[in-house]
Amino acid sequence: MDITLALLALLFTVVGIIGCIVPALPGVILSYAGLLCSWFTSYSTIGTAALWIWLAVTVAVSVIDYYLPAWMTRRFGGSRSGAIGATVGVFAGFFFFPPLGVILGPFFGAVIGELLHDKSDPAKAFLVGTGSFLSFIVGTGLKLAAAVGMLLHVVADIWGPLREWLATIF
Template sequence: MDITLSVAAFLFSIIGTAGCIIPVLPGTVMSYAGLLCAYFTSYSHISTPAVWIWLAVSVAVCAADYFLPAWMTRRFGGSKAGAIGATVGVIAGFFLFPPFGVILGPFMGAVLGELLHDKSDPAKALLVGFGSFLSFIVGTGLKLAASVGMFIHVATDTYPVVRDWLATIF
């Protein structure tokens, strides 16, 4: 059972880290699932407070990633149309122009949303687009930092046992 949990821990952690960039996968949730798999192995040295702290970090990062685009769009003077455009831009960019569409989609969507809302101020639309792009970068950075942190925690907890298993097999 430990081998299955260890393999699952690494797979969830790697997929979770990739999921920070790919918007279809829930990155931090997958990384946390990997941490839990590592925690439930018989040899784990991950403490219970560490599991709760990583849960709090995961929830905070997911909440920030959810609220950050709307907040940054408003902070840069955008309307609801800009926020909706940024969301549509992320989804459309992922499917139409991967991988660059995920990066440029929020910007283009927010700009187009603002221009559809108010055609008279294209400079404001560009500023709102920049705010949306910045929120995507910050949100992705937060998710990536949390997922890499959990991956490192899983790897340092699992590596000695995996090294011993491989030494006995080969």
């Protein structure tokens, strides 16, 4: 059972890193699930304090990533239409132009949303789109940092027993 949990831990954390970029997958949450799988092994050295800290990081990063695009769009002078456009752009980019659409979708969505709101100021629409793009970069960076940190924690926890298991097979 330990080997199954260890392999699941690795799988969840790697898919969690992918999920930090792909909006359809809850990246940091999957990485935390991998950390939990590693914790449930009989040889785990992960303490409960580490689990609570990683849970707090997971919740904080998820909340920040949810509110950051609208906040940054507003911070760069955007309207509600720009914030909605950025959100629609993420999903439209994901479904219609993957993988590049996920990166550029928020930018174009915010610009289009702002232009629909006020056609007379394209420079402002471009600035709002830039803010939306920056929020995507910051949010993705935070999620990736947390997910990679959990992957490193899982690898450090399962490396010894996994190495011994592989040595007995090969």
